[in-house]
Amino acid sequence: MRIGVLALQGDFAEHISKLTSLGIDAFEIRKLSDISNRFDGLVLPGGESTVMKKLLHALGLFNPLKNLISDGLPVLATCAGMILLAKSLEDGEAPCFGTMDITVKRNAYGRQLGSFRCVDKFNGIPTEMPFIRAPYVKKAGKSVDVLSVHDNRIVAVRQQNQLAAAFHPELTADNTVYNTFIEMITK
């Protein structure tokens, strides 16, 4: 199984070491030539969504990746990655891929002093969740399954091949979210 991790900016290295520790062949996507070979899954990491969006276009990665996602390539998106998938953003900014039927509020918990860690259920399983200047899902469409609600706010969702979390499973020793993602690829 080969999983590509978008490595334009952010904590892509943490995702790669996590995937590697699970025995998965993970590689960095920094430019178009990196995705010329077939791969089985895509990770959109944490970082700054404005930076990634800008670079996706500048490096010609936007259309090819959007097509792959639309064609059913399994995607795991965390924090900024969730913002990239969202169909709409509450602050009115134009969406990036816009492939997931959710409205996301960015910096929803405020600035860094609002960042926090908790344990809450992901798909029914207690999971460690670090939220760092995190977004949450304000509205989810009918075809979207809600996997986590923390403090009455939707923080993890799935729509067919797309899995998105407002928190950072890549920063914990907990593999729950990755297991779900890998299941999506293998089933």
Added chain:
Amino acid sequence: MSGQYQLNKELAQMLKGGVIMDVTTPEQARIAQEAGACAVMALERIPADIRAAGGVSRMSDPQMIRSIQDAVSIPVMAKCRIGHFVEAQILEAIEIDYIDESEVLSPADDVYHVDKTQFRVPFVCGARDLGEALRRISEGASMIRTKGEPGTGDIVQAVRHMRKMNAGIRKVVSLREDELFEEAKQLQVPYALVKQVHDEGRLPVVNFAAGGVATPADAALMMQLGAEGVFVGSGIFKSGDPKKRAAAIVQAVTNYKDAKLIADLSAGLGEAMVGINEQEIELLMAERGK
């Protein structure tokens, strides 16, 4: 380790592979964000102008910082003077995302740095070598940047500091366990941090490069030398075409090994900032705070 400190180190992890740009107005902040900055540093005067103006340089007006916080969605950082814990308290009160306890401003204390463990808000500090970096980390810094020499457009000191830092790390890694105690003594840092560097082969926090980056090639040079991201101060808004130069530096940091791409990015950027050579500087900011 407190939960907040862990989260603060993790915010720095989110900035990796990115460019943090100095801005003095909301307009510049928006330009920086559109060009792909992963954070902005709000300050009244960029280092080149601080250098030219002389006199005492202090924390920026909180009103000006707030206007920049309102203008962008990316993290906003601001500087306090070395040792000026009240300026730091003020920056925490306005919920800044990161405080830079910075040698670019005039030091407020020539002996003590801010006790950063007393704050919930994160701090980034400058360092010229491993000892300095670990001293700042033991005081509570959750991110390090090599100092370089701010406001010069001369990369030589940034290179020197990054090489020194990495040489220091390589040395600690190569030592026998029973030699680490003496190394901690030599570096004037706690043994536990030396042990951590020995075991992990890297600084315990994210390390960016700063001080003198003026071109995409400079930024890529620092990345190839092991920086995890880059601060660009005067290099952008002191140049002929800030928008274009900012975007080019951002791309050069992402694809820092792709010489062909960096060649394209470096073409037709217009005037770079006018540099000052190391030998021509009267004030070495990097010498402030050890």
